[in-house]
Amino acid sequence: MNSPTSSEPRTTPLSQAHRRLGAKMIDFGGWLMPVNYPSGILEEHKATRTAVGMFDVCHMGEIHFRGPRAAEAVQRLVTNQVGKLFDGRAMYTVACNPTGGIVDDLIVYRVKADHFLIVVNAANIAKDHRHFLDQVGSWCEIRNASDETGLISFQGPKAQAALAPLTRAPLASLKSFHFLTDVEVAGRPAWIARTGYTGEDGFEIFCAVADAEPLWQALLDACAGLGGKPVGLGARDTLRLEARLSLYGNDLNDQTTPLEAGLGWVVKLDAGDFVGRAALLRQHEAGLTRKLAGFVMLGRGIARHGYPIHDPASGAKVGEVTSGTVGPTVGKNIGLGYVPVALARAGSRLLIDCRGKPIEAEVVEGPFYRRS
């Protein structure tokens, strides 16, 4: 969250904490982030599925909308129905450009009727902020608080048990996609949201940048006794892909629409006149030509971002893998990619070109992993 001085990657307030833990650090979209800690990606993945994983997501962006027209401004920007939110309720949605392409995928939090928070992807903070200002800058106050806000994600079946001793906030009654403001965690002022990006139950804890490291240490101590671990970007990717959660920059970008991306459930065409609505309505009426398909590899091979996808019938290249990995919990190699709609149906076969070797894959519907 330091300002970039040159091409040096930016660091989060937890950078020193990661080094002390022995993390392997990489430059990820301009941010120096832990890719894994000494126990490795598979162990970190497993810890999150069976106990608790904690993630530094301080690099993510927080943009506040305040004023009597805040709700109207947010609705102009996003495809989901903002009017359904109430104080303390959040929702997943996307912001589109006028042609229906996705500017970013994000979570909108309604703090009060005249105060909304939008959490955006780290790599998109500047782009989103500019887009928001361009579209609705005169409607309400829009403030980018990314540099002063810390965010730690605490995910897994034991997340509530691990977090409970550190806070008096009523965690048990906090439902999914609900959040609490003005609470304390480990004696530090914080907001707690029941959200995440792993397919597990869990929390995301917002705090002041200065409190991020002490809070991280307290959470680390709290989860250690329950088998919890810090988790890097490597396992964050295997966890989110098993849960079939999209990654902006891979599965979503300015050229893909939410309808193509399988995010039709966050597009409410009657929610209001949001940016991109007309284009999405046209696409909805005309029908899709391509869709983001999830697939499991049938042969030995791991699909990776950018690998060509071929139609087994014609041999023609029909798309590219947008995300692919080992699915440690599902025990299969899995991936996502845009393919023609006829090939996007469950049961369709695809050939993934794994560095010259065609490996068969089968299209499946829904998440690869669902928590029990």
Next chain:
Amino acid sequence: MSENVPNDLLYTEDHEWARQEGNLVTVGITQFAVEQLGDVTQVELPREGETLKRREVLGTVESVKAVSDVYAPISGKVVKVNSPLHDSPEYVNEEPYDGGWMVQIEISRPDELKELMNAQAYEEFLKEHEG
């Protein structure tokens, strides 16, 4: 030499190791390579009987986060492959110089051995190139 770079092996700049025994070399990837890759989840190996030239791709190692080619450190015929790696790729992480070996090659051009680094040279190479 540290235990991460055994004394009795020869090394390439691509982080393969080779253990010479008579006219055979056993080949694997080094501890350093393994640490860079992280958890290995899949290993692709050549067929026994295949002939390889030095620096030709011998196989691939896939970890959760990346895929990496393994190159033949020396020209020759593949006389044996470590087929248990198909089902237990984690041997590469756990014992890269032992159970994680990949192939055995019958040397066709013995003078190529001179082009490989000894342990000391490889350690220096690591220091220079990889910090």
